[in-house]
Amino acid sequence: MLYRLIRPILYRFQPDTIHPIVAGGSELVARTPILGRVLRRYFRVDDAALRTTVDGVTYPNPVGLSAGFDKDGQNLHFAETFGFGFEEVGSITGREYQGNPKPWARRMVRNESLVVNYGLKSQGVERVAQRLERTHVAMPYGVSVAKSNLPDCCGDVAIADYVKVYVRTKDLGRYATINLSCPNTTDGTPFSEPETLEPLLKALTEAREQHGIRKPTYLKINPDIQREKLDRIIDLVQHYRLQGLVIGNLIKDKARAHALLDYPDDHDLNWPGGISGKPVRNLSTEAIRYVYSKTHGKMTIIGTGGIFTGDHAYEKIRAGASLVQLITGFIFGGPTTIRNINKRLLKLLRRDGFTNVSQAVGTDHKK
Ligand SMILES: Cc1cc2nc3c(=O)[nH]c(=O)nc-3n(C[C@H](O)[C@H](O)[C@H](O)COP(=O)(O)O)c2cc1C
Secondary structure (H helix, E strand, O other): OHHHHHHHHHOOOOHHHHHHHHHHHHHHHHHOHHHHHHHHHHHOOOOOOOOEEEOOEEEOOOEEEOOOOOOOOOOHHHHHHOOOOEEEEEEEOOOOEOOOOOOOEEEEOOOOEEEEOOOOOEOOHHHHHHHHHHOOOOOOEEEEEOOOOOOOOOHHHHHHHHHHHHHHOOOOOOEEEEEOOOOOOOOOOHHHOHHHHHHHHHHHHHHHHHHOOOOOEEEEEOOOOOHHHHHHHHHHHHHOOOOEEEEOOOEOOHHHHHHHOOOHHHOOOOOOOEEOOHHHHHHHHHHHHHHHHHOOOOOEEEEEOOOOOHHHHHHHHHHOOOEEEEOHHHHHHOOOHHHHHHHHHHHHHHHOOOOOHHHHOOHHHHO
């Protein structure tokens, strides 16, 4: 309610201006001992039915903050305070990159969507890792690993960059995600192609064995990936014994995303960047459904894209996601979003006779 009142004021500022102020300010408040505790008590929904264990990691609830909100690991207390069950920090790249020319994000309010063009802005793995080493939160978090968006960071140099981030963050966070699909980098998305993905997975597997990396590792893909390509990626994930997929990232095919908008006039096809939020919702849910069915539920899926409500989250869980994540729904919905989603999830679980989240995963396939 309060957020609805202040939202028009926030919308007077560009997202690039308002994001660091709101996220940074809220992080400070979240770290304040008494106020932080009061806020946590209000926003966090603590219920055994929401607790879930995935690949050996126990999450207090299945609703995470997606990669991109907290690129440099500066907002973990904020995410914990506002009710998230986990967060994905990053994407973190080997070297520092200041980001693409601004604007990095444009709001399309009526379309419930953002046009995102950060281009893997990152302080670089060393700085972020040192910060994470000093940060202590009870909430589990994952680390999103990407390659530096710099002109020379292609081919083997890019693979070495991924490996550098993966190894430097090996003891940080409870899982890693290899982000293949950032659409806003200068050389496109080279590792989304199965032919180029294989040497990357090989190098990461060698690093995992050499450095004794035990934490679950997932691959993040586009929600609009062609089925044939997805089949080959599933085979590679199984071959290299990764735990699963994060589905999915921003829509990179702008024309396709444009056609999915409720108000296409609010969007300019010349704007660079990928599209988040509502237009991603069904594409990602259908990709989740496909992977779950193809792998007979044996591969972990983290579902993201267009989640604004508990019903949207539940839809992805029933389609096959063990965990869900969001970012755009939280930006538009404000601080009570995750509380509302978790409360609604509890109601939906009870309605369908489930005593915990894991019982609901993939149930659409068992009808
Ligand atoms: C502002 C913004 C920045 C993002 N940056 C990243 C990123 O650095 N790495 C990544 O894997 N995904 C990134 N994403 C994609 C999100 O993690 C998510 O996959 C996508 O936005 C779909 O979820 P949503 O509809 O809930 O936003 C970003 C998204 C937004 C909105």
